[in-house]
Amino acid sequence: MRFLASQVAAATGGRLVGPDVELRGASFDSRSLQPGELFVPIVSERDGHDFVGAAAAVGAGAALSNRAADPMIGMPIIEVADTAQALLDLATWARQRLRASVVGITGSVGKTSTKDLALAAVGAGRRVAANVRSFNNEQGLPVTVLGAPDDVDVLLLEMGMRGPGEITRLCAVAQPEIGVVTAVAAAHTALLGGIDAVARAKAELVDALPSAGVAVLNADDAHVTAMAERTAARVLRFGRHTEADVRICDLTTDELARPSFTVVTPWGECAVRLAVSGAHMAWNAAAALAVAGVVGVDVAAAAAALERAALSARRMQVLTTVDGGLLINDAYNANPASMAAALEALAAIDAERRVAVVGLMAELADPVAEHRAIARLAEQLGVELVAVETAHYGTVPIGRGDVRATVVPIVSGTAVLVKGSLVAGLGPVADELAG
Numbered sequence: 160m161r162f163l164a165s166q167v168a169a170a171t172g173g174r175l176v177g178p179d180v181e182l183r184g185a186s187f188d189s190r191s192l193q194p195g196e197l198f199v200p201i202v203s204e205r206d207g208h209d210f211v212g213a214a215a216a217v218g219a220g221a222a223l224s225n226r227a228a229d230p231m232i233g234m235p236i237i238e239v240a241d242t243a244q245a246l247l248d249l250a251t252w253a254r255q256r257l258r259a260s261v262v263g264i265t266g267s268v269g270k271t272s273t274k275d276l277a278l279a280a281v282g283a284g285r286r287v288a289a290n291v292r293s294f295n296n297e298q299g300l301p302v303t304v305l306g307a308p309d310d311v312d313v314l315l316l317e318m319g320m321r322g323p324g325e326i327t328r329l330c331a332v333a334q335p336e337i338g339v340v341t342a343v344a345a346a347h348t349a350l351l352g353g354i355d356a357v358a359r360a361k362a363e364l365v366d367a368l369p370s371a372g373v374a375v376l377n378a379d380d381a382h383v384t385a386m387a388e389r390t391a392a393r394v395l396r397f398g399r400h401t402e403a404d405v406r407i408c409d410l411t412t413d414e415l416a417r418p419s420f421t422v423v424t425p426w427g428e429c430a431v432r433l434a435v436s437g438a439h440m441a442w443n444a445a446a447a448l449a450v451a452g453v454v455g456v457d458v459a460a461a462a463a464a465l466e467r468a469a470l471s472a473r474r475m476q477v478l479t480t481v482d483g484g485l486l487i488n489d490a491y492n493a494n495p496a497s498m499a500a501a502l503e504a505l506a507a508i509d510a511e512r513r514v515a516v517v518g519l520m521a522e523l524a525d526p527v528a529e530h531r532a533i534a535r536l537a538e539q540l541g542v543e544l545v546a547v548e549t550a551h552y553g554t555v556p557i558g559r560g561d562v563r564a565t566v567v568p569i570v571s572g573t574a575v576l577v578k579g580s581l582v583a584g585l586g587p588v589a590d591e592l593a594g
Contacts, residue, residue, distance in 0.1 A: 160184060160253055160307055164221045164235045167197060170252035171245035176228035177235030182220040184306035185246070187298050194218030197305070199246045201298055207242070243297065250301030251332045257304070259288075259311045260454055261333055265318040265326060265364050266341025266377075267357060268497040269443045270295065271471050272435075273341050274317045276447035279468035281313050284456035289315035292471060293491075300329050313454050323360050330367035337453055338364040338392075339375040339446050343382035344496030353524060358382040368392040375449045377442065378403035395425075395453065397445040405449045407441050414509035415477060415485075422448055426458040432466050436475050436487065437504035473586055475504065481594035484569030485510065488589040489578040493520045495529045499536055501578050506540040510574035513542045516562055516588065518579020519549040527551050542576075547585065562588050 161183050168175040186192040187199045189210040198214035200207025200222065211222050211232060221235040223245050228236035239245040254261070264274050274289050281287040288311045290303040295317035307314050318329045343358045361383075365374050370391040377383040378396035387394045397405040410420040416436040422429060422445060431448075433440055444465050451461035470476065473491035480486050485508065489501050498520060505513050515537055523529045530551035537544040545566065546552040547559055557565055569575050569592060577589035 160256070160305055160309055162253065162305075164197075164237060166252075167221070167223070167249055168237050170249045171223070171237065171239050172248070173223070173237040173239035173245060175235060175237050177221070180220050180235055185249070185302050186214075186219075187246070187302060189214040189217065189219075192217055192219055195220045197249075198222040199298075199302075200224065200242055201246075202242065246301050247297065247328075247332055250304040253305050253307075254332060254334055257307060257311070257314065259307065259314045260337065261335045262313060262315045262337040262339065262450055262454075263318050263326075263330060263333055263335035263364050263367075264315060264339040264341070264446075265320060265361050266339075266383075267344035267361070267494060268500070269341035269439070269446075270317045270319070271491075272440060272474055273339060273443040273446050274315050275470045275474075276440075276444050276465060276468050277315050277339075277450045279464045280444075280447040280451040280461035281315070281454060281456055283451065283460040283464040285312040285454055286310055287313045287315065290317050293317065293319065295319035297325070297328060301332055304332065313450075315450075318364060320360050320363075323356070324363070326360060326363035327367065330364060335364070335367065336369060336372045337375065337450060338368050338372065339450060340364060340377060340383045340386060341443065341446060342377055342380050342496065344494055354382070358385075362386045362389055365390045365392075373453050375446055375453070377446070379442070395449050397449050398442060403445075405445045405452070407445050410438060410441055412438050412507050416504045416507040418444075422458075422462065424448060424452055424458050426452045429459045429462040431462045434466060434468065435470050436477050436508070437500060438507065439500040439504070440475070473589065475501065478593045480569040480575075480592065482568040483571040484573040484575065486569060486589065486593045487574065487576040487578075488586075488593065489576060490518075490583075490585040490589045491581065493518070493578050493580045493583075495520060495523070495533060498533050498578060501576055502533070502537055502540055502542055505542055505574060505576045508574045511572040513540075513574050513576075514545060514566055515542050515576045515578065516545045516547060516566060516585065516592075517552065517576075518547045518583025518585045519551065521580040521582050547579065547583065547588070549583075559584065559588055563591055566592060
């Protein structure tokens with residue numbers, strides 16, 4: 160999106176110091192900032208103001224600042240009281256200029272995968288944009304809005320949640336017309352106080368929808384289906400339930416656990432075959448098809464696009480190791496529901512040996528019970544469990560530096576899953592195992 164520095168000042172209640180220049184998008188990271196973008200220094204564990212000079216050096220068009228402008232910086236500065244709030248205010252202003260349909264996507268599991276699949280499905284017939292990686296919080300979402308192309312038809316915005324009121328604040332910026340809730344599960348329960356509180360926090364997306372909007376809800380999740388009572392918007396349900404509007408039928412998986420199914424929708428029936436592993440991905444794909452249908456994309460074209468869709472890094476990413484085995488890199492994050500789904504996907508893969516390298520599942524109200532339940536599931540599925548730096552699974556843990564010696568060689572006939580919460584730091588472990 161293109162806008163002027165003077166418009167930034169007006170939208171944020173700030174003061175422009177320097178020439179009025181045209182800007183293209185925004186960034187809060189000087190390392191990935193593109194020339195012409197507005198730099199937004201966030202004050203957090205590190206003070207982003209320390210990198211204003213670096214942003215100028217790589218071509219930032221201007222910067223927000225809660226400090227007096229330094230004439231030595233050599234670019235326009237918009238002085239504001241609070242840069243984080245100014246970013247939200249600016250994105251709220253920018254949202255009013257968008258002619259696009261805005262889709263909010265939330266849920267305890269499957270947010271990013273659903274966003275990735277919807278990007279492919281909607282892209283079969285409309286100009287579509289979405290947040291990169293997991294830019295789904297109060298910095299990432301407004302940056303995504305500000306970076307949306309001027310001619311975009313549909314903007315997909317993933318919405319994360321670590322506490323009550325967060326999705327409400329994101330919706331105040333995004334003003335979504337379509338809201339997708341993938342699932343409610345035991346994630347962040349230590350912060351919110353239980354799964355019912357998680358459901359209430361996720362329902363904030365449905366609460367924010369206009370009466371002319373559409374709520375896309377998981378028909379197989381009781382917490383999600385109950386959200387239909389909270390909105391005057393049209394409700395579309397997806398899943399295997401007989402009352403689902405976008406219904407998954409005849410679900411099967413191949414030797415790599417890649418799902419194929421028939422989907423029955425209000426816009427027609429078609430076959431879907433995914434290139435990503437895990438039967439649970441069928442629900443994410445069904446949600447993506449529901450969004451595509453709502454915004455007017457031909458459902459057959461959308462389904463065909465799903466066959467070529469890829470997921471963001473470290474989400475059920477199936478790789479062949481240097482020794483000819485399979486590695487499933489799902490190391491980006493984990494909670495009990497996503498861990499169980501990943502284990503079931505691993506068990507469905509045609510292999511003689513199946514190993515799950517698992518780390519901590521963080522922010523759970525009852526961590527020991529939840530981890531032990533996963534250990535029991537692994538045993539039932541015939542999966543060898545290797546716990547890394549946590550004793551919660553009930554086995555003797557190993558250090559991250561010992562994983563390679565424990566697991567390799569990952570030869571033909573062996574499949575290894577690597578999964579844990581982000582704090583477990585298993586991403587580099589998966590990279591090393593893949594060779």
